[in-house]
Amino acid sequence: FTYHKEVLQGLIIRMSSKVAEKGSLESVRNLLKFLDVVPLQYKVGPWSPAAHITIFAYAAFIFLSMSYAVKAYTPPDYTQIPNDWIQTYRLVGALYGFALTALVYYASGIWMLGSYTLTSWNLMSLRLFFSYLAGHAVPGAGLVADLLRYPSLIGCTVTVTVWWIILVPLIDFLLSQGKSREDRIFFWKWNLAPVLINVHLLNLPIIAIDFLASGVALTFFDLWVALTVAFLYCMFYLNVLDPRGLHFYIIFSPRTVYCAISYALILS
Known part of the structure; x- marks a missing residue:
């Protein structure tokens, strides 16, 4: 029993190490290496004011419409x-x-x-x-x-x-x-x-x-929940993935005025 336990523990450790190695930030960046053709200005630098305005507007809408969503739920x-x-x-x-x-x-x-x-x-x-x-x-x-x-x-x-x-x-x-x-x-x-x-x-x-x-x-409840989930993912992408160089989707870039259009399409 002890032998099998040690073998199992060793297997788990090796699998965990393998996952950690493959799942490192650098390994994911390497997987996205083909996106290096995207201009650097869309990956680093200050956000466009349009990004802040669009995000604030969506947050305000979600907050102000919450009560209507709750009433619409059956x-x-x-x-x-x-x-x-x-x-x-x-x-x-x-x-x-x-x-x-x-x-x-x-x-x-x-x-x-x-x-x-x-x-x-x-x-x-x-x-x-x-x-x-x-x-x-x-x-x-x-x-x-x-x-x-x-x-x-x-x-x-x-x-x-x-x-x-x-x-x-x-x-x-x-x-x-x-x-x-x-x-x-x-x-x-x-x-x-x-x-x-x-x-x-x-x-x-x-x-x-x-x-x-x-x-x-x-119902409106379903729409409100979907908008909220989309907004939360957008915040996760912009504040967690983007700063770490994980630019999965260039249309999510907050560094161009056109982000207002892409955010409107994605969040709505």
């Missing part, structure tokens, strides 16, 4: 399942989502989970999981599922549309203007990897099926 009964298969779908979807998150964590570490893409994926997985629990009348699960309903749906929608319609063409164009053809080839291999296809494309139909099958109409 908890649905998750035990009244409109489709028999939806519970199985939610459980399988949640477990699949958690497994992929664990794979990303093991391969890339904790910092990669800070991306909007993985955040949306995790919100989706949690939504499916708590909806499943609410279907079995687990106390409190219904409220959590309601809080995650629209943020998970809109998060996956934004991820898919912004990634494929804006970011992929933009990154490909910038890389095509560079001297190194290898960076462009690396980007497309990375972009079409199975994990990336899951979190950048399959996430939307997965959560859309749950939403459509539930038959629950959206």
